[in-house]
Amino acid sequence: MIVCVPDVLTAQELVAIRAELQSAPYVDGSATAGWSARTVKKNQQIDTGSANYARIADIVRAAFQRNALLQAALLPAANTQPLFNRYTGGMEYGAHVDAPVMGSLGNAIRTDIAITVFLSDPRSYDGGELVTHANGGMEYAFKLDAGAAIAYPANTLHHVNPVTRGVRDAAIIWVQSMVRDAARRELLWDLESAKRDIFGREGKSQTFDAVSRSHANLLRMWAEVTG
Numbered sequence: 001m002i003v004c005v006p007d008v009l010t011a012q013e014l015v016a017i018r019a020e021l022q023s024a025p026y027v028d029g030s031a032t033a034g035w036s037a038r039t040v041k042k043n044q045q046i047d048t049g050s051a052n053y054a055r056i057a058d059i060v061r062a063a064f065q066r067n068a069l070l071q072a073a074l075l076p077a078a079n080t081q082p083l084f085n086r087y088t089g090g091m092e093y094g095a096h097v098d099a100p101v102m103g104s105l106g107n108a109i110r111t112d113i114a115i116t117v118f119l120s121d122p123r124s125y126d127g128g129e130l131v132t133h134a135n136g137g138m139e140y141a142f143k144l145d146a147g148a149a150i151a152y153p154a155n156t157l158h159h160v161n162p163v164t165r166g167v168r169d170a171a172i173i174w175v176q177s178m179v180r181d182a183a184r185r186e187l188l189w190d191l192e193s194a195k196r197d198i199f200g201r202e203g204k205s206q207t208f209d210a211v212s213r214s215h216a217n218l219l220r221m222w223a224e225v226t227g
């Protein structure tokens with residue numbers, strides 16, 4: 001299941017982030033890739049030890065956590081700190097799968113879902129589409145407005161096309177879901193969407209209550225929660 005959400009970041013937040021990106025120290029992105037992804041990862045990343053990083057990571061994390069649509073669709077149990085990628089002058093990220101587990105021992109999360117939050121105006125750069133690969137060789141390309149996010153299963157191959165003009169900045173977050181299985185998450189999201197639909201049309205009707213009960217009880221059956 002792929003979910004695209006507009007306006008995850010406000011216009012003011014984008015302005016604040018772009019100002020920090022101007023002066024932030026960048027390092028070679030291959031430093032945070034596993035040994036095989038390193039061969040295809042050709043981008044730059046903000047140094048996570050910098051003060052710029054701490055400020056914009058807070059903004060992006062808060063925006064993710066307050067977004068009701070992302071929370072309802074992904075059912076997060078935990079998320080990583082954001083990484084900030086920059087691609088310019090032909091940089092790209094070739095086909096790869098993300099590391100299945102990220103973080104250090106005692107602080108690790110399973111990466112069920114990857115999120116790219118687009119930070120650059122799509123008209124300001126050429127290329128830079130995020131492309132997800134489906135079974136059977138189909139590829140889907142996404143180039144969203146600044147401030148919009150795409151969430152996609154982290155277990156699929158994906159790549160970022162070369163950026164042949166301008167600069168593409170993006171924030172990346174990985175999420176461990178309370179519901180590990182992508183098919184179950186999709187089913188719950190379908191029911192959640194149906195619930196909202198029915199509520200919009202007829203309020204808290206008997207049908208709404210029946211669908212709500214199914215949704216809630218499936219989530220109760222499948223949710224892995226700790227603490």
Ligand SMILES: O=C(O)CCC(=O)C(=O)O
Nearest residue numbers: 085098116130160170172
């Ligand atoms: O820049 C992007 O949109 C995706 C980057 C990516 O796939 C990764 O960092 O693993």
Ligand SMILES: [Fe+2]
Nearest residue numbers: 096097098158
């Ligand atoms: Fe990736």
